[in-house]
Every structure is written in structure tokens, then in C-alpha cells.
Amino acid sequence: xxxxALASLALTLPLPAAAQEAEEPATPSSVVANAGAGEWISIAxxxxxxxxLAPDTQGDPRQVVIQLMSPPFSxxxxxxxxxxxxxxxxxxxxxxxxxxxxxxxxGDATEQKPLPDGVSSPMATYESVLEVVPVQTxxxxxxxxxxxxxxxxxxxxxxxxxxxxxxxxxxxPSYADPYVDFTTFMQGWPIGHAHYPEGLAWPLHCYGYIxxxxxxxxxxxxxxxxxxxxxxxxxxxxxxxxVVGRVIEGMEHLSSLPRGHGELGFxxxxxEHLRTPIVSVRLASEMPDAPxxxxxxxxxxxxxxxxxxxxxxxxxxxxxxxxxxxxCSVQVPVRRVGE
Amino acid sequence: xxxxALASLALTLPLPAAAQEAEEPATPSSVVANAGAGEWISIAxxxxxxxxLAPDTQGDPRQVVIQLMSPPFSxxxxxxxxxxxxxxxxxxxxxxxxxxxxxxxxGDATEQKPLPDGVSSPMATYESVLEVVPVQTxxxxxxxxxxxxxxxxxxxxxxxxxxxxxxxxxxxPSYADPYVDFTTFMQGWPIGHAHYPEGLAWPLHCYGYIxxxxxxxxxxxxxxxxxxxxxxxxxxxxxxxxVVGRVIEGMEHLSSLPRGHGELGFxxxxxEHLRTPIVSVRLASEMPDAPxxxxxxxxxxxxxxxxxxxxxxxxxxxxxxxxxxxxCSVQVPVRRVGE
Numbered sequence: 056x057x058x059x060a061l062a063s064l065a066l067t068l069p070l071p072a073a074a075q076e077a078e079e080p081a082t083p084s085s086v087v088a089n090a091g092a093g094e095w096i097s098i099a100x101x102x103x104x105x106x107x108l109a110p111d112t113q114g115d116p117r118q119v120v121i122q123l124m125s126p127p128f129s130x131x132x133x134x135x136x137x138x139x140x141x142x143x144x145x146x147x148x149x150x151x152x153x154x155x156x157x158x159x160x161x162g163d164a165t166e167q168k169p170l171p172d173g174v175s176s177p178m179a180t181y182e183s184v185l186e187v188v189p190v191q192t193x194x195x196x197x198x199x200x201x202x203x204x205x206x207x208x209x210x211x212x213x214x215x216x217x218x219x220x221x222x223x224x225x226x227x228p229s230y231a232d233p234y235v236d237f238t239t240f241m242q243g244w245p246i247g248h249a250h251y252p253e254g255l256a257w258p259l260h261c262y263g264y265i266x267x268x269x270x271x272x273x274x275x276x277x278x279x280x281x282x283x284x285x286x287x288x289x290x291x292x293x294x295x296x297x298v299v300g301r302v303i304e305g306m307e308h309l310s311s312l313p314r315g316h317g318e319l320g321f322x323x324x325x326x327e328h329l330r331t332p333i334v335s336v337r338l339a340s341e342m343p344d345a346p347x348x349x350x351x352x353x354x355x356x357x358x359x360x361x362x363x364x365x366x367x368x369x370x371x372x373x374x375x376x377x378x379x380x381x382x383c384s385v386q387v388p389v390r391r392v393g394e
Numbered sequence: 395x396x397x398x399a400l401a402s403l404a405l406t407l408p409l410p411a412a413a414q415e416a417e418e419p420a421t422p423s424s425v426v427a428n429a430g431a432g433e434w435i436s437i438a439x440x441x442x443x444x445x446x447l448a449p450d451t452q453g454d455p456r457q458v459v460i461q462l463m464s465p466p467f468s469x470x471x472x473x474x475x476x477x478x479x480x481x482x483x484x485x486x487x488x489x490x491x492x493x494x495x496x497x498x499x500x501g502d503a504t505e506q507k508p509l510p511d512g513v514s515s516p517m518a519t520y521e522s523v524l525e526v527v528p529v530q531t532x533x534x535x536x537x538x539x540x541x542x543x544x545x546x547x548x549x550x551x552x553x554x555x556x557x558x559x560x561x562x563x564x565x566x567p568s569y570a571d572p573y574v575d576f577t578t579f580m581q582g583w584p585i586g587h588a589h590y591p592e593g594l595a596w597p598l599h600c601y602g603y604i605x606x607x608x609x610x611x612x613x614x615x616x617x618x619x620x621x622x623x624x625x626x627x628x629x630x631x632x633x634x635x636x637v638v639g640r641v642i643e644g645m646e647h648l649s650s651l652p653r654g655h656g657e658l659g660f661x662x663x664x665x666e667h668l669r670t671p672i673v674s675v676r677l678a679s680e681m682p683d684a685p686x687x688x689x690x691x692x693x694x695x696x697x698x699x700x701x702x703x704x705x706x707x708x709x710x711x712x713x714x715x716x717x718x719x720x721x722c723s724v725q726v727p728v729r730r731v732g733e
Binding site: 261 | 572
């Protein structure tokens with residue numbers, strides 16, 4: 056499979072040690088592989104949810120691990136999600152909607168199941184006002200540099216694209232975003248900011264990120280019905296729905312489910328047998344044998360380098376570095392520990 | 395399912411006629427539903443490929459319809475793809491790689507099958523120089539306006555984000571792109587441009603778009619081994635691989651396939667039974683009962699309105715319009731005809 060396998064080797068797999076000599080161009084994977092132990096941060100067990108789906112048709116287990124959103128974002132809904140897990144509320148519910156290039160959604164398809172005491176739709180906003188903008192991030196730095204350059208030199212965006220006549224030239228990568236003033240990473244989460252430097256910020260709907268389904272406003276959803284993005288990021292949902300976490304392992308068990316053909320990808324009446332039963336959802340803090348994970352600190356040097364390398368691949372497969380990267384294409388590195 | 399179904403009703407389904415009165419805010423779907431017959435363009439049968447996969451486990455057929463890329467882009471590879479289809483070369487091959495949030499790839503897993511005469515890796519570039527930039531597109535228009543505003547008013551990007559204090563204010567949507575100077579649509583295809591206004595342009599790797607697998611440069615691939623994006627757009631591939639088309643129907647038959655667990659998502663040795671057999675691939679021009687399709691002209695008024703509405707949803711579900719839209723989130727409307 057040599058020829059076929061080369062297409063994205065450097066992108067997706069850690070390189071063998073022999074390829075990591077100083078002469079080899081860095082890849083996102085090699086940067087992550089070389090990150091120092093002190094640059095990784097443990098995910099607390101109370102921030103991990105383990106969802107056990109019914110075994111697949113071969114009898115193989117299907118476990119999905121979710122990391123809950125960090126403060127200050129979406130905390131009223133995250134508190135509900137913890138309460139629902141502690142009540143074992145999702146046990147016996149199902150994944151009842153899978154819409155191609157959009158979402159897989161789970162919870163109580165009957166809409167009859169009573170919620171635990173205290174779980175209701177929060178009267179809260181999807182944004183947070185941050186007193187201090189984390190200026191250490193590459194995104195914030197690059198945005199400042201871009202604004203300065205645009206204003207002072209009156210020479211706008213074109214300077215930030217790769218020059219095909221000089222593909223090896225070093226230039227600042229572009230982190231322009233169609234949705235917000237700028238993007239950054241905080242505590243390992245991709246974040247949108249508006250009206251810099253005032254610090255209004257909110258989490259984003261990238262692939263594998265988990266949102267709270269809701270009815271029309273003022274309803275904000277409870278967290279009992281959750282969805283994850285299974286295709287193109289759905290950034291138009293940002294600030295319109297609460298992002299409560301992301302899938303960090305087992306995403307394929309949701310993304311590869313058969314699509315529904317009712318309205319909006321709900322399984323139609325004659326497809327209800329396709330719903331995937333949820334056996335249990337537990338906080339890792341409740342489990343004796345819970346898996347443990349850590350993420351690469353987004354204010355670390357290795358993370359900054361990881362973003363930079365993603366934006367300008369110059370390993371042998373790529374002939375034209377992109378010159379920029381979309382925030383949702385910077386998957387925050389997460390790994391299992393203790394195995 | 396009322397409560398659950400509301401989450402994206404306006405986004406994904408044409409509204410019933412009663413909801414399309416003048417008082418209702420436009421949605422992307424309502425704009426498309428109201429487009430004039432003259433704004434739709436037929437796709438020529440020689441630009442359509444019909445791929446028949448083996449029936450699924452229920453015995454249901456799995457047909458994937460592909461539209462081939464329009465000139466001037468990627469035409470040497472498109473010619474190869476037509477020759478391979480005419481030779482019935484893919485019959486009996488398989489989908490042999492499915493990597494989550496990346497690609498599904500198909501062709502000859504044995505790497506032994508001889509190619510038809512004349513099919514080889516083209517010595518060609520992935521970009522085209524366009525003499526005339528299509529200034530009729532909203533993207534080009536908005537880019538010009540943005541540049542003018544940036545330079546003349548020294549008031550950069552922040553003005554283009556939505557103002558949360560005044561969410562109803564009308565403002566020009568943002569089409570900023572992290573990868574290129576600006577994006578546009580030509581003949582129904584999303585396109586990246588650099589060095590405006592010189593007109594160097596190339597097609598993009600959005601969800602469902604089809605690229606040509608290759609070895610290291612100078613190899614450019616033949617078109618025999620193809621892949622489609624099944625998750626986040628992979629824009630770092632732009633200008634590094636040839637985009638030869640997109641899936642316009644039946645995408646779920648590729649995106650929901652079981653993921654491979656060999657390197658890079660190839661099916662591992664003990665998973666080879668998971669490969670999906672390809673029964674046949676035919677040009678519609680060869681088929682007596684071929685399906686027919688048309689797309690919404692990207693230089694039409696309805697398309698411009700469609701992009702604008704996508705960028706600023708103000709139907710009742712959304713409380714904060716995004717204020718912009720990513721080029722890959724503007725799916726070009728395509729529909730079946732004659733049924």
C-alpha cells in the first residue's frame with residue numbers, strides 16, 4: 056500500500072524515531088511527539104464522561120469518551136450534564152438522529168423521561184466576558200501583527216497568502232476567520248473573540264464538539280439532548296447554542312452511524328431500529344477503571360509550534376504550504392495516559 | 395419529536411409554503427426554493443459519474459453520484475477519470491481506506507491492475523491563471539469592499555464581526571479566509587484566489603469534494619485512486635492535490651462506512667472484509683437511465699442572496715447572526731431533475 060499510504064503520512068501519524076532527526080522538516084505529529092512531559096495537562100476525572108453504546112453488529116464494544124468544557128464557558132449546562140450523568144439518566148436512551156455532514160444527536164427519543172431535580176434550561180448566555188485576554192497565544196499575537204500591518208502599511212491581506220513564486224519564503228501564517236475578529240485557544244479549547252481587546256469570548260462548533268439541543272429562545276436547552284458535529288464545522292451555531300465539550304476518543308462510533316432519512320436526519324418511523332442504544336454514561340470520577348487523558352497545554356511552546364507547522368506544512372509530501380490554518384483544523388492534541 | 399426537531403429546522407429543510415410569506419425571514423432553503431428556473435444550470439451527462447457500491451447489509455442499493463470539475467481546473471486528471479470510467483476500470487475495485495474526520499478512498503487496493511492506455515500522471519499544475527476575474531460574485535465584491543475599507547478608513551477587521559450589542563444591525567458579512575486572499579464561486583465551484591487581481595485560482599477540498607491520491611512530487615496521481623473528504627474540510631491540500639469533482643448524491647454511502655484501523659485509516663489485514671466492493675462506475679453519458687441534475691448558477695442573484703443569508707441567519711432559531719460564512723460552509727445547491 057506504499058503509494059496509496061503516502062498521501063498523508065506525515066499529517067496523521069507520528070513519524071518513527073528515525074525520521075525525527077534534526078534534518079527532517081517538522082510535522083504536526085512530530086511536534087506533538089517531541090513535546091515535553093511538562094507541557095501536557097491531565098484532564099480531571101470529573102471533566103470526563105464515558106458513554107457506552109450497545110456493542111456493534113460484530114459484538115465489539117463502542118466506547119465514546121467526552122471531555123467537558125472548562126470554565127468560564129457553558130458552565131450552567133456542564134453542571135446539568137454532570138447531574139444527568141450522576142443520575143444515570145442517559146442509560147437506556149439512544150442516538151436517534153444522524154444527519155450527514157451535520158450532527159449525530161442523542162438523549163431521550165420519547166421526550167417523556169423526567170429530568171432529575173434541578174436540571175432545567177439555564178437563563179444564561181453563550182458568551183463570557185474575560186477580563187484578561189490571553190496574549191500568550193499565537194492567534195492573538197498574529198492578529199495584532201496583522202492589524203498593525205494592515206493599518207500602518209496600507210497593504211492588506213494579499214501579503215499573507217503564500218507566494219507561489221517563492222514557496223520557501225518564511226512569512227507569518229494567516230489565522231483570518233470569517234466568523235469573528237480573531238480566534239485563540241484557552242485551556243486547550245478553541246475560542247472566538249469579538250471586539251478585541253474587550254474580551255467577549257465563546258467556544259466553537261468544530262468537528263467532534265458537543266452542543267446542547269434546544270427549542271426556540273429563550274429556551275437554551277438543558278443538556279439532556281446533546282449533539283456532536285460529524286462533518287464540516289457548524290460555526291453559525293457559535294453563540295446560538297451551548298458548547299459543553301468534545302469527543303476525545305471513539306468519535307468513529309458516532310460519525311459512522313447510518314444516516315437517518317426522516318426530517319433533519321432523525322430516524323424515520325420505519326428506521327427506528329437503527330437507533331443506537333446507549334447502555335450507560337458515567338463520569339470518570341464514578342468509575343473504578345476509568346481511562347485517563349491529558350491534553351497539550353495551549354499556552355505551551357509546543358502548541359504554538361504545532362499551530363505554526365499546521366499552517367505551513369513543508370514536509371516532502373507538500374509542495375505548496377497553505378500559509379494559514381482554520382481554527383477548527385487545529386485539533387488540540389489529546390492522548391490516553393497510564394497504559 | 396417537535397422539541398428536538400426544531401434545532402435546525404430552518405437550516406436544513408425547505409419551509410412549507412405557508413412559512414414562505416413575505417413576513418418570514420429568508421433561510422438558505424427558502425432562497426433556493428424560490429430561485430427562478432432560469433437560474434439553474436443542467437450538468438452535462440459527460441460530467442456525471444455514477445458509482446454503484448455493493449448493496450448494504452439489508453440488500454439496499456448504494457449509489458453515489460459525482461459531478462466532475464469544470465474547466466479550466468484539473469482537466470488533465472478529469473480526462474483520465476473519464477477514460478477510466480469508459481474502460482470500466484473501477485468495476486471490481488473497492489473503497490479500501492476510511493479515516494475518521496479525513497477521507498474515504500477508493501480504487502485498486504492490490505496496486506496491480508494495469509491502467510488503460512494513455513492514463514498517466516499528468517505533468518500539470520493544480521492552479522489555473524484566469525485572465526478575467528469573475529467580479530460578479532459576491533465574494534469578489536465583498537473582498538473589494540473590505541480592502542477599500544481597510545485601506546481608506548484604517549479601521550480593520552473588527553468592524554466585520556457581529557456587534558453583540560446590536561445584533562439586528564445590517565452589516566456586510568465577512569468572507570475572510572485563513573488560506574487565501576479571497577474565495578469566490580465559478581461555474582458552481584468554490585475557488586481560492588491569490589494575488590488579486592492577477593487571477594491565479596484553484597479549487598478547494600471541502601466536504602464531499604474529490605481529490606486525486608498521489609505519491610511524492612513530481613507524481614501528481616492519475617485519477618485511478620480517488621478520495622473524498624468525510625469531515626472537516628482539508629484546505630491544506632489545496633494546490634497540493636488535484637480536485638476532480640464532488641459527490642452530489644449518496645455521500646452517506648461513503649461517509650458512514652466503518653473506519654479503518656490500519657495506518658492512515660486503511661483497513662488493516664484483519665479488516666479487509668470491511669472493504670466496500672465497487673460494482674461499477676459509469677459516465678451518465680453511457681447510461682440509458684442515468685439520473686439528471688442541475689446546480690444553482692453561482693453568478694445568479696439567488697446564489698448571491700443564498701450566500702448572504704447563510705452568513706447572517708435571522709430566522710427565529712438564531713439569536714445571533716454569524717456575520718460571516720466559511721467558503722466550505724456554502725454548499726452549492728444541486729438538485730435532481732426529471733422525476
